[in-house]
Amino acid sequence: MSELRKEYDHVQDEKARWMGISLARKYFVNQEKRYVHPFHIFGNVWYVGDNWVCVHLIDTGDGLLLIDCGNCGATAMLVQAIWEAGFNPKDVKWIVLSHGHMDHMGGANFFRRMFGTRIYLGEPDSRDYRERPELSLVHQTGNLADELFEPDYEIKDGDKLRFGNTEIQFYLVPGHTAGCIAAFFDVKDGDRTVRAGYYGGFGFNTLKKSFLDDIGDTEHKTREIYLNSLKKVRNQHVDLFLGNHCTNNDTLGRAERLKAGDRDAFIDDRAWGDYLDRKRDELLALMQDPEQN
Ligand SMILES: [Zn+2]
Numbered sequence: 001m002s003e004l005r006k007e008y009d010h011v012q013d014e015k016a017r018w019m020g021i022s023l024a025r026k027y028f029v030n031q032e033k034r035y036v037h038p039f040h041i042f043g044n045v046w047y048v049g050d051n052w053v054c055v056h057l058i059d060t061g062d063g064l065l066l067i068d069c070g071n072c073g074a075t076a077m078l079v080q081a082i083w084e085a086g087f088n089p090k091d092v093k094w095i096v097l098s099h100g101h102m103d104h105m106g107g108a109n110f111f112r113r114m115f116g117t118r119i120y121l122g123e124p125d126s127r128d129y130r131e132r133p134e135l136s137l138v139h140q141t142g143n144l145a146d147e148l149f150e151p152d153y154e155i156k157d158g159d160k161l162r163f164g165n166t167e168i169q170f171y172l173v174p175g176h177t178a179g180c181i182a183a184f185f186d187v188k189d190g191d192r193t194v195r196a197g198y199y200g201g202f203g204f205n206t207l208k209k210s211f212l213d214d215i216g217d218t219e220h221k222t223r224e225i226y227l228n229s230l231k232k233v234r235n236q237h238v239d240l241f242l243g244n245h246c247t248n249n250d251t252l253g254r255a256e257r258l259k260a261g262d263r264d265a266f267i268d269d270r271a272w273g274d275y276l277d278r279k280r281d282e283l284l285a286l287m288q289d290p291e292q293n
Helices: 004-021 024-030 075-084 108-115 122-133 209-215 221-234 251-259 271-288
Strands: 038-040 044-049 056-059 065-067 090-097 118-122 153-155 160-163 166-172 181-189 193-201 238-241
Touching: 038 166, 038 238, 038 251, 108 118, 108 181, 118 166, 166 221, 181 221, 193 271, 221 271, 238 271
Parallel strands: 065 090, 090 118, 118 153, 193 238
Antiparallel strands: 038 044, 044 056, 056 065, 160 166, 166 181, 181 193
16 A cells, blocks of 8 residues: 555544544534625624624724634635625734634634734733643644644733724633633714624633533632623623624624614614623523532
């Protein structure tokens, strides 16, 4: 048997083995089925994510800012969505990452190498990339080309940073990961200005007993940290709640309403508080669940 054939068989065997052990595999195959035609949300904010992981594009007047850059393996879809929205991917000057997980940072290396895009990541997640890279879950994509990186800027709690015409107030909201960020900024549309709010990671997958025990948080302190983070930003005034995943703010339902002519489909000054309260209640319920303790 040729060396080439041996190598081929070996890689196929490894792939089959990985498919057998990775619970996350379903998120990294057939991703094109999740494509969403990009749409204009409000003011200078556009949606260029898929039907699972949100990506927002902000046209700052001095380059494009992306909040997150999609699932690993979905970069071609993101590039397509940016073009389809009427922009050029080479104008993406900055990417702000909600947190360090593999379903949000998938396009970072590509954009930086291809266009010189500067990557922003919460300082604790940047530290975890160096010290505890397994927490990024990047190995679960099954793609050897997916790699971690050093961000160009580490976001600190309380940072206020300007991107073209948009000034963003950042806070760290640890819980889902240690370096989740929350972001608040004004969005102007004609003579109206609304306050956008973004919370970078709600999932409970990293709060489950099995996960916390495995990473060494046997007292499950991460759950208290998560609750405190919700409290920290709960009373921010938010008119435009941007999702981290589509389920957070019913991104696709609101998109349908936009399409039907409701220009304010995303303007809702109760959505932020209601959703953060819902996550608090769900987490408190999880903490009461005997199987999770
Ligand atoms: Zn995550």
